[in-house]
Amino acid sequence: xxxxWLQASGCGGCTMSLxxxxxxxxxxxxxxxxxxxxxxxxxxxxxxxxxxDLLEALATGARPLDILCVEGAVxxxxxxxxxxxxxxxxxxxxxxxxxxxxxxxxxxxAVGSCAAFGGVTSAGGNPSDxxxxxxxxxxxxxxxxxxxxxxGGLPVVNVAGCxxxxxxxxxxxxxxxxxxxxxxxxxSVARPRFYADHLVxxxxxxxxxxxxKASAMELSQIGCMMEHLGCIxxxxxxxxxxRPWNGEGSCTRAGYPCIGCTEPEFEEPRHxxxxxxxxxxxxxxxxxxxxxxxxxxxxxxxxxxxxxxxARNAVSDRVRxxxxxxxxxx
Amino acid sequence: xxxxxxxxxxxxxVLGPFNxxxxxxxxxxxxxxxxxxxxxxxAPLFRGFExxxxxxxxxxxxxxxxxxxxxxxxxxxxxxxxxxxAAAGQGPTPQGxxxxxxxxAVENAADHLFHFNLFFMADFARPAYADRAWARAVEARFxxxxxxxxxxAVAARAxxxxxxxxxxxxxxxTLAVQPGGVTRAPGLRERLRILAELTAFRRxxxxxxxxxxxxxxxxxxxxxxxxxxxxxDAGLFLRIxxxxxxxxxxxxxxRYLSFGGYALADRTIFAPGLWEGGxxxxxxxxxxxxxLSHAWMRGATAHPFAGMTLPDPEMAAPGYSWxxxxxxxxxxxxxxxxxxxxxxxxxxxxxxxxxxxxxARVAGRLLELARLIGVMEDLARAITPEAxxxxxxxxxxxxxxxxxxxxxxxxxxxxxxxxxxxxAGYQIxxxxxxxxxxxDACGVPGPLEAxxxxxxxxxxxxxxxxxxxxxxxxxxxxxxxMVCTVH
Numbered sequence: 001x002x003x004x005w006l007q008a009s010g011c012g013g014c015t016m017s018l019x020x021x022x023x024x025x026x027x028x029x030x031x032x033x034x035x036x037x038x039x040x041x042x043x044x045x046x047x048x049x050x051x052x053d054l055l056e057a058l059a060t061g062a063r064p065l066d067i068l069c070v071e072g073a074v075x076x077x078x079x080x081x082x083x084x085x086x087x088x089x090x091x092x093x094x095x096x097x098x099x100x101x102x103x104x105x106x107x108x109x110a111v112g113s114c115a116a117f118g119g120v121t122s123a124g125g126n127p128s129d130x131x132x133x134x135x136x137x138x139x140x141x142x143x144x145x146x147x148x149x150x151x152g153g154l155p156v157v158n159v160a161g162c163x164x165x166x167x168x169x170x171x172x173x174x175x176x177x178x179x180x181x182x183x184x185x186x187x188s189v190a191r192p193r194f195y196a197d198h199l200v201x202x203x204x205x206x207x208x209x210x211x212x213k214a215s216a217m218e219l220s221q222i223g224c225m226m227e228h229l230g231c232i233x234x235x236x237x238x239x240x241x242x243r244p245w246n247g248e249g250s251c252t253r254a255g256y257p258c259i260g261c262t263e264p265e266f267e268e269p270r271h272x273x274x275x276x277x278x279x280x281x282x283x284x285x286x287x288x289x290x291x292x293x294x295x296x297x298x299x300x301x302x303x304x305x306x307x308x309x310x311a312r313n314a315v316s317d318r319v320r321x322x323x324x325x326x327x328x329x330x
Numbered sequence: 331x332x333x334x335x336x337x338x339x340x341x342x343x344v345l346g347p348f349n350x351x352x353x354x355x356x357x358x359x360x361x362x363x364x365x366x367x368x369x370x371x372x373a374p375l376f377r378g379f380e381x382x383x384x385x386x387x388x389x390x391x392x393x394x395x396x397x398x399x400x401x402x403x404x405x406x407x408x409x410x411x412x413x414x415x416a417a418a419g420q421g422p423t424p425q426g427x428x429x430x431x432x433x434x435a436v437e438n439a440a441d442h443l444f445h446f447n448l449f450f451m452a453d454f455a456r457p458a459y460a461d462r463a464w465a466r467a468v469e470a471r472f473x474x475x476x477x478x479x480x481x482x483a484v485a486a487r488a489x490x491x492x493x494x495x496x497x498x499x500x501x502x503x504t505l506a507v508q509p510g511g512v513t514r515a516p517g518l519r520e521r522l523r524i525l526a527e528l529t530a531f532r533r534x535x536x537x538x539x540x541x542x543x544x545x546x547x548x549x550x551x552x553x554x555x556x557x558x559x560x561x562x563d564a565g566l567f568l569r570i571x572x573x574x575x576x577x578x579x580x581x582x583x584x585r586y587l588s589f590g591g592y593a594l595a596d597r598t599i600f601a602p603g604l605w606e607g608g609x610x611x612x613x614x615x616x617x618x619x620x621x622l623s624h625a626w627m628r629g630a631t632a633h634p635f636a637g638m639t640l641p642d643p644e645m646a647a648p649g650y651s652w653x654x655x656x657x658x659x660x661x662x663x664x665x666x667x668x669x670x671x672x673x674x675x676x677x678x679x680x681x682x683x684x685x686x687x688x689x690a691r692v693a694g695r696l697l698e699l700a701r702l703i704g705v706m707e708d709l710a711r712a713i714t715p716e717a718x719x720x721x722x723x724x725x726x727x728x729x730x731x732x733x734x735x736x737x738x739x740x741x742x743x744x745x746x747x748x749x750x751x752x753x754a755g756y757q758i759x760x761x762x763x764x765x766x767x768x769x770d771a772c773g774v775p776g777p778l779e780a781x782x783x784x785x786x787x788x789x790x791x792x793x794x795x796x797x798x799x800x801x802x803x804x805x806x807x808x809x810x811x812m813v814c815t816v817h
Contacts, residue, residue, distance in 0.1 A: 013400020088346025
């Protein structure tokens with residue numbers, strides 16, 4: 001299968017993250033699955049006419065296009081012209097190119113939360129009137145209509161994340177190459193379920209703090225960041241703490257909160273990202289599928305039962321009080 | 331597509347799409363007698379991060395600005411953290427500054443490695459150079475996706491990024507860098523693992539890039555000594571540079587700026603300054619303005635503390651780019667690794683700056699990469715696990731602050747104004763805003779525009795493909811980051 005990769009209104013960080021794929025690395029992964037990159041703005045030799053000739057051939061159907069990957073939101077402004085992002089040398093906007101190419105492709109993949117939902121490019125007043133490919137925030141329909149289906153029958157596959165984990169993209173492409181990704185493999189916002197069925201909370205090293213609601217008060221303290229520091233790992237899709245990033249990393253492992261970057265409209269939490277909004281001292285936005293009364297009851301019980309070790313460490317920048325092994329307790 | 335048309339004063343030609351420039355770039359040339367008479371550089375993407383930030387809590391900048399750029403993400407974080415710290419009048423702890431500097435240095439080293447191996451060298455594998463003595467070697471090493479050097483560089487960078495997995499959670503787009511330091515306190519284990527990863531990176535530089543210890547490259551003092559360097563892929567590049575006379579291709583204006591690289595508690599590791607006509611001078615950030623005369627932007631020339639970002643939806647002439655034209659004391663400056671090393675006083679960089687062309691920019695980057703491995707190792711060794719890596723910094727209700735740092739590609743500034751606890755103004759000047767600036771009100775071209783004047787359109791084999799290779803070499807020698815340029 002061949003892949004055409006376009007960078008629309010985004011930062012290019014999903015490609016940069018993708019290149020962190022390891023063991024095997026990106027090029028071996030793709031080659032091993034018979035995936036060939038026709039053109040990628042960071043990874044190809046061709047410039048100028050060589051590229052526009054290719055794009056034209058794909059847009060007219062003269063050359064078949066298997067997978068169209070779009071990274072970045074698509075600018076519709078100013079006034080619906082798309083001229084906030086022209087594809088240089090072509091006199092046409094990225095919006096026009098994506099609309100011409102997407103219906104020709106067997107599969108269309110939105111790489112990153114910008115391409116999927118608009119993401120950070122659409123933050124604030126959305127100065128460039130950017131949207132995702134087939135969604136605008138939580139609303140169906142982006143620059144492609146809700147009913148859009150690629151030639152292979154799937155809607156736009158939303159590999160959301162800001163940036164994406166390299167594994168999410170690679171496995172999506174491998175699954176498409178194998179014909180193993182069907183509508184049942186996508187969640188309600190068309191994210192591949194293999195990573196979106198997990199929560200960032202799963203495998204978070206702060207789980208013991210979470211159990212006791214032993215909370216960090218300031219960034220750099222190692223306690224749970226849900227109560228005060230805006231962490232929404234208990235609600236956000238992603239296997240970030242099951243398979244780590246860049247060796248052994250994740251946001252919560254590095255001491256800062258999950259901001260739910262795989263979710264539509266994560267860029268507008270309506271409160272500062274690293275502060276938990278509260279009503280009457282109680283955090284708004286509890287774990288998505290837990291009855292609130294139960295949560296409150298368990299939280300007050302577990303808070304009361306918090307061991308001194310956990311309470312002290314929660315507000316320290318490292319383990320100050322180690323666990324005492326059984327039989328050696330003082 | 332190279333759309334050509336003939337108009338008054340020479341034929342016009344539009345170059346693009348321009349790949350391997352972190353985003354997209356359009357170059358419009360006016361050509362005469364087979365040479366570039368005038369170049370206009372257009373950054374064709376506007377997103378509007380500056381207006382996006384207005385009205386938010388100041389610390390939200392730390393989440394949003396890294397997402398300006400997927401390749402200089404940490405640099406953007408650093409500038410925002412510094413701007414908030416400056417507004418608050420309180421900065422990081424000494425060890426917090428040290429770990430932040432290490433995080434930043436890892437990103438910059440990775441960027442230099444990628445620029446050389448993935449973005450710059452590939453162009454020498456073009457058919458126009460097929461008869462050169464070095465053509466087969468370049469093909470084997472640098473063909474995109476397949477070349478041995480490309481693959482080795484991708485693997486080495488992925489492993490180097492383990493340092494950021496450990497210290498910053500992930501790369502790109504971390505929240506680990508804060509005004510008061512860093513959110514993760516590294517312990518003994520982290521320090522040891524980081525040093526082990528850096529040793530692996532050193533090994534890559536030695537075996538692939540330099541063919542010798544990086545310190546031997548750092549010890550070079552003159553351009554003739556440099557051109558005699560044979561080891562590794564650096565040696566291959568230098569043979570090409572000598573053959574194609576890249577020293578004299580795309581010269582710079584000889585005016586270089588650096589805000590100073592890697593601020594620690596008591597110093598910056600690479601010195602700040604201005605270098606003009608062979609003379610060093612201090613930088614006056616108060617003399618920075620952004621001129622909007624040839625940008626699709628409305629408003630007047632202003633210092634970034636007073637600047638605004640109001641795009642012109644009509645995209646009216648004489649505007650031809652979304653990029654504003656930053657000027658220091660009314661004049662353009664070139665920024666980047668070469669500028670940093672010139673200002674820091676490295677003898678090789680100062681010798682290279684006499685011509686300041688493609689060779690100088692690329693060799694300046696190699697020189698800095700060779701220095702960075704030692705810098706990173708020193709920083710990692712100096713991590714003191716029992717120290718405080720962060721102190722809480724509360725942004726003021728009202729205040730201003732500037733965050734001036736050095737990204738891989740050069741000087742990056744954030745200018746923040748806080749009113750009633752919210753961001754009232756946020757202006758950003760990125761390295762490529764300086765280097766790929768459009769003309770100003772006096773008609774003075776930006777550094778790339780000036781560097782392209784006079785270049786021959788025909789490639790080395792006499793053909794004109796529409797997108798001259800010499801133009802591509804010059805463009806990429808700056809290591810542009812187009813997504814940062816307009817932001």
